[in-house]
Amino acid sequence: MLVREGTLEEVVSIVELIEEFAHKETIASLQARLNGHKHLILVAEKAGVLLGFKIGYQIDEANFYSWFGGVSPVARKQGVAQVLMEYQERWAKQQGYQHITVKSRNQFPSMLRLLIKNGYFIYDCEPKPLVIETRIKFIKYL
Numbered sequence: 001m002l003v004r005e006g007t008l009e010e011v012v013s014i015v016e017l018i019e020e021f022a023h024k025e026t027i028a029s030l031q032a033r034l035n036g037h038k039h040l041i042l043v044a045e046k047a048g049v050l051l052g053f054k055i056g057y058q059i060d061e062a063n064f065y066s067w068f069g070g071v072s073p074v075a076r077k078q079g080v081a082q083v084l085m086e087y088q089e090r091w092a093k094q095q096g097y098q099h100i101t102v103k104s105r106n107q108f109p110s111m112l113r114l115l116i117k118n119g120y121f122i123y124d125c126e127p128k129p130l131v132i133e134t135r136i137k138f139i140k141y142l
Contacts, residue, residue, distance in 0.1 A: 001051065001080065003087045006043030011053045011068075014043070018070045020108070025068070030055070033067070040091055044071075044080050051075035054084040056092070059101070064092040066102040081114055093142045100140045107132045115140075 008027045015025050039057035043050055052071035059065045066088060071080045092100055102120065104111045115138045126135035 001044055001046050001078075001083060003042055003044050003083055006041050006053060008041065010043050010050055011041060011055065014050050014053050014070060014072055017072045017074075019073075021070065030068075033057075038095075040088060042084050042087055044075075044084055046075075051078070052080040052084055054081075054088050056088055056100070058097075061096070062098040064088075064095070064097040064100050066100050081111070082118075085114070085118060089140070089142065097142060099142055102138045102140075103135050104138070105132070106134045106136065112136065 008030045011030060012025060012027055015021055034055070034057055037057035039055065042054045044052045050072065052069065052075060054066065054069035056064055056066040066085075069081065069084060089100060100120075102115065103126075104115065106112075118140070120138035120140045122136055123139050124137040126137070128134050
């Protein structure tokens with residue numbers, strides 16, 4: 001599996017495959033979020049097939065925010081998210097960030113388990129009317 005810096009076009013092509021994402025992002029919507037921020041766009045691929053992505057951006061000099069990621073349904077349970085996370089963490093540390101923050105939802109238990117397994121700590125919660133949509137905030141010190 002190869003992890004490399006990718007493009008927003010590649011990310012959108014993967015997002016289209018992930019039915020859990022109710023809101024399908026576009027190149028324009030992704031660019032609007034990243035505009036003006038130092039950022040990193042990663043994709044994972046194998047034999048030329050895109051498997052997953054991870055996007056993050058700088059909040060400030062100390063904090064890198066791991067914003068958006070996903071793995072194609074055909075590539076799940078193959079370690080794709082783990083490899084993308086490790087790459088992002090190494091990159092953030094090399095850039096001098098002191099920690100990474102990330103937000104996930106109760107409706108994504110696999111992501112919650114992955115974060116905890118990799119040393120991310122819960123530091124806050126954003127309750128929502130539907131408990132499954134509650135946002136859980138994590139931090140990992142680099």
